[in-house]
Amino acid sequence: MRPSATLLSQLSRTARPNTTAFIGLGRMGYEMANNLFSKTLVNSNGSASFVVCDAREESAHAFARSLVDQFPGTQVKVVTTPAEAILASSTVVTMLPSSPHVRQVYSQDGGIIPALNTLSPDEVKSTVCIDSTTLAVDVARQTASEVIGLGATMVDAPVSGGVPGAKAGTLSFMVGGTEDAFKRVLPILESMGKRIFHCGPSGAGLGAKICNNMVLGVHQVVVGEAMLLGQKLGLDPAVLAGVINVSTGACWASSVNNPIPGALPDKEPPCTRDYEGGFATALMLKDMGLATAAGESVGAPLPMGKAAEQIYGKMVEEDAELARKDFSSVYRYLEEVSEGKRE
Numbered sequence: 001m002r003p004s005a006t007l008l009s010q011l012s013r014t015a016r017p018n019t020t021a022f023i024g025l026g027r028m029g030y031e032m033a034n035n036l037f038s039k040t041l042v043n044s045n046g047s048a049s050f051v052v053c054d055a056r057e058e059s060a061h062a063f064a065r066s067l068v069d070q071f072p073g074t075q076v077k078v079v080t081t082p083a084e085a086i087l088a089s090s091t092v093v094t095m096l097p098s099s100p101h102v103r104q105v106y107s108q109d110g111g112i113i114p115a116l117n118t119l120s121p122d123e124v125k126s127t128v129c130i131d132s133t134t135l136a137v138d139v140a141r142q143t144a145s146e147v148i149g150l151g152a153t154m155v156d157a158p159v160s161g162g163v164p165g166a167k168a169g170t171l172s173f174m175v176g177g178t179e180d181a182f183k184r185v186l187p188i189l190e191s192m193g194k195r196i197f198h199c200g201p202s203g204a205g206l207g208a209k210i211c212n213n214m215v216l217g218v219h220q221v222v223v224g225e226a227m228l229l230g231q232k233l234g235l236d237p238a239v240l241a242g243v244i245n246v247s248t249g250a251c252w253a254s255s256v257n258n259p260i261p262g263a264l265p266d267k268e269p270p271c272t273r274d275y276e277g278g279f280a281t282a283l284m285l286k287d288m289g290l291a292t293a294a295g296e297s298v299g300a301p302l303p304m305g306k307a308a309e310q311i312y313g314k315m316v317e318e319d320a321e322l323a324r325k326d327f328s329s330v331y332r333y334l335e336e337v338s339e340g341k342r343e
Ligand code: NAD
Pocket: 023, 024, 025, 026, 027, 028, 029, 053, 054, 055, 056, 059, 095, 096, 097, 098, 101, 104, 105, 132, 133, 134, 135, 159, 160, 161, 162, 163, 278, 279, 280, 283
């Protein structure tokens, strides 16, 4: 006899305390979920089960197949809505593009918050939501207050470290939430990252992430400007980078992500692969926009942030290829302006 739908749902609710869900298996989420699930399996002696969900169902199926190939016998369920994911799991990690997707996954029909409303008070209390998306601080705070208002735990926990850090399990997490919430999520985040910072209350993790990325975005533009100026003054890029990187202009944009091939002889930044495989200009533009919008909402003047945002905006608007490439390709954009190929 086939089990009824109600019986199936009761069975999955029994396993809920030992089940973890991951929603958003894109470039970052796929690698993070792989680390989280592998380490959870080892720590639980194989008794844990997993749920995955992505708007592109094929991504979730591909992930589930890969986990079962690595760990035969593992329970991985693919679901089509965030509601199904939270009904089956007491822990959920979300890694989505930005604010509208987070609102959709948490608040709309078929989302996490309406589903939490159907659980028992004990089930809600045992629920932990970790959102690692980079999104607007006010949207994150609103979403967390709705989840927390029902009795569950939620933190914002955006990351830095990119896809290589996600794959290696060495991400930095910037966490916003209460002290208790931080203690609850710490072991979960440690399975995906190396440096876990408690930045303050809800929204503080995102605040830290957005400020850091604004610094990075401005640095990458000015390093592009300086490297171009140096070349035009007749300097060898490796000599110039060598000077900057041990002097007061030293920064990650110059010493790790330098935009001129050969400027860092012992490193292989994205420029050595025609700016492929790094952090997309379009994503940097999104983060600069989050910073300037936050600046406006609290009255913080950001003249450099706004100027850099404008340059990334032009790159994305004028050139779909540069939009997709690593944001250090701002150097190429400036070079083309200097050659009269762009305004
Ligand atoms: P991505 O676009 O590759 O992945 C996002 C995933 O979310 C996709 O698989 C998409 O199908 C899924 N998704 C979208 N809407 C959904 C919905 N309603 N329900 C379920 N799934 C949905 O993006 P990414 O590069 O993995 O980045 C994710 C987040 O991490 C972004 O906020 C980004 O700014 C941040 N981030 C990215 C990097 C990086 O190097 N890529 C580095 C640090 C932080």
